[in-house]
Amino acid sequence: MIEMRNVSKTYANGVPALHSIDVVIEKGEFVYIVGPSGAGKSTFIKMIYREERPTEGSVFIQGSDIGKLKEKQIPYLRRKIGVIFQDFKLLPKLSVFENVAFALEVIEEPRDVIRQRVMEVLDIVHLKSKARFLPDELSGGEQQRVSIARAIVNDPHVVIADEPTGNLDPETAWEIMDILEDINRRGTTILMATHNQSIVNTIKKRVIAIESGRIVRDEWRGGYGYER
Ligand SMILES: Nc1ncnc2c1ncn2[C@@H]1O[C@H](COP(=O)(O)OP(=O)(O)OP(=O)(O)O)[C@@H](O)[C@H]1O
Numbered sequence: 304m305i306e307m308r309n310v311s312k313t314y315a316n317g318v319p320a321l322h323s324i325d326v327v328i329e330k331g332e333f334v335y336i337v338g339p340s341g342a343g344k345s346t347f348i349k350m351i352y353r354e355e356r357p358t359e360g361s362v363f364i365q366g367s368d369i370g371k372l373k374e375k376q377i378p379y380l381r382r383k384i385g386v387i388f389q390d391f392k393l394l395p396k397l398s399v400f401e402n403v404a405f406a407l408e409v410i411e412e413p414r415d416v417i418r419q420r421v422m423e424v425l426d427i428v429h430l431k432s433k434a435r436f437l438p439d440e441l442s443g444g445e446q447q448r449v450s451i452a453r454a455i456v457n458d459p460h461v462v463i464a465d466e467p468t469g470n471l472d473p474e475t476a477w478e479i480m481d482i483l484e485d486i487n488r489r490g491t492t493i494l495m496a497t498h499n500q501s502i503v504n505t506i507k508k509r510v511i512a513i514e515s516g517r518i519v520r521d522e523w524r525g526g527y528g529y530e531r
Pocket of ligand 1: 314316319341346347
């Protein structure tokens with residue numbers, strides 16, 4: 304469902320970030336992207352929702368080369384991809400409900416459909432009772448759960464999380480992982496860039512390790528090599 308073929312990225316200032324990346328991620332997988340600071344993890348992730356474009360090579364989502372999309376087609380791509388950030392990026396003046404509903408209002412879904420779907424996803428992240436709260440009335444973990452609800456409200460094929468537990472204490476980080484695993488069990492592909500070794504070592508998934516812009520390891524943490 305996600306395929307990178309010979310993808311390289313050099314930023315406009317000449318900084319090389321990715322070199323000849325070849326990778327396939329199948330529907331329903333849960334994949335960690337790991338590597339030292341500056342290795343290229345965020346750049347890798349940004350390629351998938353076309354926040355950045357490759358300088359060489361192609362990125363395919365469900366068989367379509369997203370480098371070839373016209374600007375006006377990009378919102379359609381982004382509806383198929385939910386994104387979660389380390390710093391949540393919630394709209395501070397909107398309630399929890401409104402933050403999550405926003406993506407559905409943009410596509411002019413009927414009000415009753417919006418209400419039902421928003422409450423459904425708030426239930427998945429255990430925040431139904433806080434639908435009317437503002438983001439700054441919530442803990443960091445709760446804010447991250449709102450941003451997860453917002454990421455899945457359009458029922459995307461893939462959720463991309465860039466350091467989703469980076470700003471959270473360890474206990475809250477595990478709660479976020481429970482929710483991401485639950486979403487993955489419901490069929491959504493998950494890609495998560497992380498520095499959190501204890502999560503990667505405990506909740507065993509496919510691990511893609513990037514160093515200096517190259518994939519240096521791609522395996523299941525279960526102890527056997529990754530093959531397809
Ligand atoms: N917009 C940009 N313009 C120029 N260089 C950039 C840009 N974004 C990232 N880089 C550079 O590209 C390289 C890879 O950065 P990237 O953010 O992808 O790494 P990362 O693995 O996500 O790091 P971290 O773990 O610290 O978030 C780094 O050398 C970085 O300085």
